Amino acid sequence: MRRFLTLALVLAFGFGVEAQDFSNPVGTSDNDQSPDAGTLERGRLIAAGGAQQGGVEMKCMACHGRSGQGGGAAPMLAGLPWSYLADQLVAYRKGTRESRIMSEVASRLTASEIRAVTAWYASKSPSSDAADPEADTRLLERGGALARAGLRSGSASAEMTACVMCHGQDAMESGTAVPPLAGQSADYIASQLRAWQNGTRHNDPLNVMREIAEQLSADDIEAVAAYYANLPPQSDEE
Ligand code: HEC
Numbered sequence: 001m002r003r004f005l006t007l008a009l010v011l012a013f014g015f016g017v018e019a020q021d022f023s024n025p026v027g028t029s030d031n032d033q034s035p036d037a038g039t040l041e042r043g044r045l046i047a048a049g050g051a052q053q054g055g056v057e058m059k060c061m062a063c064h065g066r067s068g069q070g071g072g073a074a075p076m077l078a079g080l081p082w083s084y085l086a087d088q089l090v091a092y093r094k095g096t097r098e099s100r101i102m103s104e105v106a107s108r109l110t111a112s113e114i115r116a117v118t119a120w121y122a123s124k125s126p127s128s129d130a131a132d133p134e135a136d137t138r139l140l141e142r143g144g145a146l147a148r149a150g151l152r153s154g155s156a157s158a159e160m161t162a163c164v165m166c167h168g169q170d171a172m173e174s175g176t177a178v179p180p181l182a183g184q185s186a187d188y189i190a191s192q193l194r195a196w197q198n199g200t201r202h203n204d205p206l207n208v209m210r211e212i213a214e215q216l217s218a219d220d221i222e223a224v225a226a227y228y229a230n231l232p233p234q235s236d237e238e
């Protein structure tokens with residue numbers, strides 16, 4: 001329990017863990033500095049298919065949408081922290097996160113391309129069309145309760161599994177190591193929770209998501225995924 005609370009704080013405020021446990025994938029020391037206009041423009045060009053060792057299949061926009069809003073199985077990238085996105089590309093390359101498409105894409109990007117393209121996506125205002133106006137209200141309520149209060153509310157496991165502890169009450173309150181979930185597609189969220197359950201994604205710091213996913217039933221997953229997909233993504237630019 002203590003460990004989870006400490007971890008939540010560390011992840012939310014982004015101190016400690018990153019320096020010790022995360023290798024800096026792209027060799028940058030400017031995590032806190034805003035990227036310059038040249039880097040962002042380069043990132044946009046890469047997203048549009050201009051990676052050096054790229055081809056048509058390397059055009060991020062084709063799958064992730066014109067401005068990173070996501071689509072189908074491809075997640076929304078707009079507004080996610082760049083360091084999280086860069087860590088994921090490195091994980092695909094190393095195979096600690098499995099995806100046939102993304103391992104291929106990630107292994108062809110250079111370190112500076114990873115830096116530029118993740119900076120561009122991080123700079124975009126999140127937008128998504130993941131909300132389902134027909135979603136079942138009871139399912140959404142169940143998902144909302146799980147996100148806010150955790151499993152078996154009041155029990156020891158409740159505190160550890162309340163998603164908001166790390167992912168924020170709303171969209172953009174999460175730290176640089178924790179992606180926001182609001183507006184992410186339900187299918188994608190559910191697929192990732194199953195990937196932790198079956199071990200095809202095992203790149204998360206201290207196995208935190210694996211431990212949580214293992215406690216979720218198929219119904220919990222469906223409910224929490226629907227809940228987050230129907231929360232409007234929020235921009236951190238007020
Ligand atoms: C052919 C379709 C396709 C293309 C092209 C593509 N992606 Fe993806 N991307 C996906 C899919 C599908 C996933 C989800 C894979 C999984 O389940 O892990 C994904 C996942 C990701 C993730 C993980 C996001 C998260 O929230 O964890 C990142 C980062 C990413 N892609 C970046 C890129 C970048 C950058 C490019 C271009 C250089 C790119 N992708 C090109 C389909 C694509």
Ligand code: HEC
Binds near residue numbers: 147188189192193209
């Ligand atoms: C103790 C902190 C913590 C808690 C609590 C937590 N998460 Fe996470 N979550 C993380 C971290 C850290 C990551 C990033 C993992 C990585 O780097 O691969 C993550 C990633 C995710 C992702 C992947 C998103 C993407 O873009 O690929 C999903 C989905 C997710 N969490 C769902 C949940 C749900 C649902 C709950 C509640 C049932 C929850 N999380 C509770 C820390 C937490």
